[in-house]
Amino acid sequence: MxxxxxxxxxxxxxxxxxxxxxxxxxxxxxxxxxxxxxxxxxxxxxxxxxxxxxxxxxxxxxxxxxxxxxxxxxxxxxxxxxxxxxxxxxxxxxxxxxxxxxxxxxxxxxxxxxxxxxxxxxxxxxxxxxxxxxxxxxxxxxxxxxxxxxxxxxxxxxxxxxxxxxxxxCPQGFTKDPQQHYCLDQNECAAPRRPCSHTCHNSVGSFSCSCPGGYTLALDRRKCRDVDECMQGTHACHLGQRCVNLVGSYRCLLRCGAGFRPGVDGAGCEDVNECMEGSHACRYNQLCENTVGGYHCACPRGYQSQGTGRPCLDINECLHVPSPCAFQCHNLQGSYKCLCPPGKALLRDGRSCAALERAEGNVTDAHRGAHLQWLRLPNPSHGRSYYTWFSFSPAGNTLRRSSRAQCPLGFTRRSSACIDLDECQAQNLCQHECKNTEGSYRCLCPPGYRLLPNGKTCQDIDECADGRTRCSPAQLCFNTRGGSQCVHTPCPAGYWRGTSPGVCLRRCLGDCSLGGPSALQYKLLPLPFGILAGHDIVHLAALSPGGAPHNRTLFHVLEQDPGSPFAVRAERGRGVISTLRPLHAPGLYHLKVQAQAMGEQQVHSVFIILISVSPYPY
Structure with missing residues (x-):
């Protein structure tokens, strides 16, 4: 009482x-x-x-x-x-x-x-x-x-x-009545600029805010922030399951080993194809080969490995003994070419030289005294040219179609004619686009990509690394897959630019726990198309003024685009950005994430993250 x-x-x-x-x-x-x-x-x-x-x-x-x-x-x-x-x-x-x-x-x-x-x-x-x-x-x-x-x-x-x-x-929260006799309560919840991010409750002279399930009020008592059930231990995931925090909720996923992730139904683990998703560490001229639970970096034919983390080295086949060519060998990147002396032609094996004489497109058969000549003729029914052999006999001064000659490489025989073979009809010849050529084909890459020496695989061109895109000191060069852009990364007043790109550190005198975050960090992440849900994208580490990461740090999203496919959770003192749903559409996404050590008032880091999703899965 x-x-x-x-x-x-x-x-x-x-x-x-x-x-x-x-x-x-x-x-x-x-x-x-x-x-x-x-x-x-x-x-x-x-x-x-x-x-x-x-x-x-x-x-x-x-x-x-x-x-x-x-x-x-x-x-x-x-x-x-x-x-x-x-x-x-x-x-x-x-x-x-x-x-x-x-x-x-x-x-x-x-x-x-x-x-x-x-x-x-x-x-x-x-x-x-x-x-x-x-x-x-x-x-x-x-x-x-x-x-x-x-x-x-x-x-x-x-x-x-x-x-x-x-x-x-009248005190704050009230306004005078028209006759100035008394004070009327102001309904702050009905104001055009609502004071609460979610639900507002008016009271006499004041108001209060509340949040839906899975959220809690932030320090300003107005905005709602996500409750990280995984960090707080309020989830109901069983042993052997991994808790993944979602905005306003969480998911229990099967705990999978390295190189695996939970399947779509969450009941089993599936292999992560690092080669398809672009999360591998193979060098620019290496081939990524997916394995169960991992991947392997191999060298294309004509190249040899120099060890982990180093690019493949071209093999000079012309130095082999015996020589691969009958006459002369010319080394190429990843391959070689055999040359023949004047008056001789390279045979279909690509190594031997034939005792044939070539003159103005005619080939002379020295044994029979007749001339064999390729003639290119139009083919209206096929929409492309074809080749056929004709023999010319000087004795009879006659030109006859010959059926005894074989079609050259890249052609297929149809009746007595050699029709160009459309290699692009075959599957998986090229990673991006196949363009048929006369007697062969070639692979094309989208703008901003280069073709690797294997002639099939496309690799993103790093315009930032090769100097094609130059940005000002207050900008970061963002190499997106297939392009690049300069991103403005200003340091607010009272901050100085750190030695690492995109890091702003706060100047403070005396008590550094007051004021803004101790660090502002910009992160630029290029991602391929097609990454599945539940995939971890990047780990964030909030550093103390001494440069050491905090083991017990809370991460929550301050700002993000509506419908963002990304979520943030805390795991062993680090913030993990993961996908909420498959990345099946290209786009540019912004996230602002705050990192704060448990039990402390000071905000240690604020991360401004820009994520670019490519239209291509490479």
Whole structure:
């Protein structure tokens, strides 16, 4: 009962010392009023108290009926509690209506405990208004004692009333009525610029915000931030499952080993194709070969390995013994070419030279004394040219179609003609696009890519590394897959640019825990098309001023694009960005992530992340 002195008996308002033009509650209401009080403790307990004042009994004592309903925290009920001095402001909210609010403080075993208190008072409106719109009550020297045996609560306190310098002005959260007689509550929740990010609850002179399930109020008590059930341990994932935090929720996925990830149904693990997703570390002229649970970097034919992390080295086949060519060998990148002496032609094996003489497109058969010549003829039915052999006999001066010659490489025989073979009809010849040519084909890559020496695989051109894109000192060069751009990375006032690109460090004197984050970091991530859901993209590390990562750090998203396919979770002191759904559409996404060590007020790092998803899976 000792903690209820401030609300169980309104004597401090009814009989407060009047000064100047102020009037206390008894003078204003003549001792007849109804007061509804509510006290809310920080731990969630709520008390509601109704007072009915029936005037003076026998002209000497104020007669009150009091009903108390609710709970007081057990910790307060069992401890030694000392009430502290407090003040309340009484606002005229209508004819015969008052509202008062305050924050009550208690010393509980030497520790300060607070509770929020408010009152609504109704009295006969014909008795008029307070002299000023607002009157302030100051209560001090509050003492109380309760005797359980006699069930008596004894208390005393000194109270005084004053109008204050702004007694004719409505306090914050109120506005004057058109006649300037009293203060009307402002409904902050109905304002065009809503004060809450999610749900707003209006109250007299104030408002409060609340969040949907899976969210909690941020430090400003207005915005909602995601609750990381995985970090806080409030999830229901079983042993052998991995908790993945989602915005407003979480998922339980099967814990898979390195090189594997949970399947779409979450019931099993599937191999990660690092080669398809572009998460491998093979060099530019190496071939990535996927394996179960990993991958292997191999060299194309005509190249040899120089070891892990080093590019493939061209093999000079012309140095082999015996030589691969019958006459002369010419080395090429990844291959070689055989040459023949004048008057001889290279045979179909690509190595040997034939004893044939070539003159103006004619080939002479020295044994039979006849000429064989390729003629290119149009073929209207096929829409492309074809070749056929004709033999010319000098003795008979005749030209006949010959059927005994074989079609050259890249052609197929049809009747007596050699039709160009469209190699592009075959599957998987080229990674991107196949273009048929006469007698052969060639692979094409999209803009911003180069063809690797194997002639089939496309590799992104790093325009930032080769100097094609030059950016200013206040910008970072962002090499996206198939292009590049300069991203503006300004350091705010009070920050200096660190030695690492895209890092801003805060200058502070004295206590560095005050102010903004200690570091602002820009991250640029190019991703291929087609990455599946539940795939970890990048790990974020928040560094202390000494440069060491914090082991217990909370990560949450401050800003992100609507419908963003990415989520952030904390894992072993690092922030992990993962995919919520498959990346089946190209696009550019922005995220702003805050890292804060558990139990500390200081924000250690804010990450501004730009993610580019390519239209291609390479």
């Amino acid at each position: 000792r903690v209820l002195v401030a609300v169980i008996a309104p004597i401090y308002w009814s009989f407060a010392h009047q000064s100047g033009s102020t009037v206390n509650g008894f003078t204003l209401t003549r001792g007849i009023f109804k007061q509804e009080s509510q006290m809310e403790f920080a731990t969630g307990e709520l008390l509601r108290i109704t007072h009915i004042a029936r005037g003076l009994e026998a002209g000497r004592e104020l007669l009150l009926d009091v009903v108390v309903n609710g709970f007081v925290p057990e910790s307060i009920a069992r401890a030694a509690v000392l009430l502290q001095s407090f003040s309340e402001h009484y606002v005229q909210t209508g004819a015969g209506q008052l509202y008062a609010g305050s924050v009550q403080s208690f010393l509980q075993d030497g520790r300060r405990v607070r509770a929020r208190c408010n009152h609504t008072i109704e009295y006969d409106p014909t008795l008029g208004f307070q002299p000023t719109l607002v009157q302030h009550v100051r209560a001090r020297s509050v003492e109380a004692s309760f005797d359980p045996a006699s069930e008596e609560l004894r208390f005393q306190l000194g109270t005084s009333l004053h109008a204050g310098a702004n007694g004719d002005q």
